[in-house]
Amino acid sequence: MRFLEYYSNMNRIYLLICFVVLFAGCASKFAQIQKSTDYEFKYKIADDYYAQKRYVYAQQLYEDLIPFLKGTSKYEDLFYKLAYSYYLQEDYVNAENLFKTFTETFPSSNRSEECEYMRAYVYFKQSPKIDLDQANTSKAIGLLQAFISTHPTSKRVKDANDLIDQCREKLELKELTAAELYFNLGYYKAAAISYSTLLENYPDSKHGDDYKLHIIKSDYQYALLSYEYKQKERFEKVLSEYSDFKERYPDSKLLITATEYKNLASNFLKNSIK
Numbered sequence: 001m002r003f004l005e006y007y008s009n010m011n012r013i014y015l016l017i018c019f020v021v022l023f024a025g026c027a028s029k030f031a032q033i034q035k036s037t038d039y040e041f042k043y044k045i046a047d048d049y050y051a052q053k054r055y056v057y058a059q060q061l062y063e064d065l066i067p068f069l070k071g072t073s074k075y076e077d078l079f080y081k082l083a084y085s086y087y088l089q090e091d092y093v094n095a096e097n098l099f100k101t102f103t104e105t106f107p108s109s110n111r112s113e114e115c116e117y118m119r120a121y122v123y124f125k126q127s128p129k130i131d132l133d134q135a136n137t138s139k140a141i142g143l144l145q146a147f148i149s150t151h152p153t154s155k156r157v158k159d160a161n162d163l164i165d166q167c168r169e170k171l172e173l174k175e176l177t178a179a180e181l182y183f184n185l186g187y188y189k190a191a192a193i194s195y196s197t198l199l200e201n202y203p204d205s206k207h208g209d210d211y212k213l214h215i216i217k218s219d220y221q222y223a224l225l226s227y228e229y230k231q232k233e234r235f236e237k238v239l240s241e242y243s244d245f246k247e248r249y250p251d252s253k254l255l256i257t258a259t260e261y262k263n264l265a266s267n268f269l270k271n272s273i274k
Contacts, residue, residue: 030057033045033061034060034061034064039065039068039069042061042064042065043061043065043069043074043078045061046058046061046062046065046078046081047081049061050081050085053088055084055085055086055088055089056089058081058085059082059085059086059089062078062081062082062085063082065078066078066079066082076106076109076111079098079101079102079105079106080102080111080115082098083095083098083099083102083115083118086098087099087118087122090125092122092125092126093126095118095122096119096122096123096126099115099116099118099119099122100115100119102115103115103116103119113151113154113156114156116147116150116151117147117151117154117156117159117160119143120140120143120144120146120147120160120163121140121163123136123137123139123140123143124136124137124140124144124163124166124167126140127140127167127170130170130173130174130177131174131177134170134171134174137167137170137171138167138171140163140164140167141164141167141168141171144160144161144163144164144167145164147160148160148161168202172198172201172202172205175194175197175198175201175202176198176207176211178194179191179194179195179198179211179214182194183195183214183217183218186221188218188219188221188222188225189218189222191214191218192215192218192219192222195211195212195214195215195218196215198211199211199212199215208248208249209245209248209249209252209254209255210254212241212244212245212248212249212258213245213254213257213258215241216238216241216242216245216258216261216262217261219234219237219238219241220235220238220261220264220265222234223235223237223238223265223268224268231268231272232269232272235265235268235269236265236269238261238262238265239262239265239266239269242258242259242261242262242265245258246258
């Protein structure tokens with residue numbers, strides 16, 4: 001057993017040594033390529049690395065070549081692949097900057113539209129989890145909308161609209177989370193305002209009737225907990241919101257629940273008059 005264990009350990013050591021030697025050899029070879037002043041050769045090797053999906057090496061060589069190929073016929077292609085080298089390494093910050101610079105540097109290129117779309121898409125890729133700041137999500141929407149306006153006949157318009165829908169759903173869910181938190185904590189005035197803002201920002205939401213019902217519920221609870229001299233005014237607001245609910249969502253399954261709150265508010269007002 002000891003012999004087998006020793007043999008196994010030796011195999012691991014041997015493989016590790018082979019890996020180190022191989023890596024050192026590759027690094028040495030790449031360093032020699034970087035030092036080369038044969039820019040045609042260097043550019044060909046960069047393209048080979050790019051084709052092999054070895055984007056780290058391709059990116060470094062493309063960047064080395066920028067001062068020497070700028071203004072030549074190869075510069076546009078180099079810049080295009082450099083942007084994608086960053087993107088395919090998921091370095092979205094640098095990729096966004098390069099896609100933007102490409103559209104500014106080569107506005108007449110047949111790749112300019114693609115890079116404009118990719119710039120917006122990179123912001124979409126940077127859109128974080130719902131509980132984090134959504135600045136990149138909003139930026140993605142703005143750039144995608146600008147892309148659609150600038151290229152209304154582009155084959156990418158459908159994809160751009162799909163991405164905008166996904167971004168808006170995320171922003172809607174973030175606002176909903178805040179409204180739900182206010183409601184669950186019993187901050188009914190803040191909840192009513194949050195749900196109202198949510199409905200105003202997303203009037204075509206498939207959850208619109210639920211948001212409206214929560215406005216009614218929040219207003220009712222707020223009125224119920226108010227000082228007596230404020231209750232009449234606040235219960236009347238419940239009735240007003242109910243009328244708006246019935247007009248907006250006459251076929252909603254939630255209308256029954258909304259009507260129950262309307263009846264509770266009406267009964268309270270009748271009893272207060274007595």
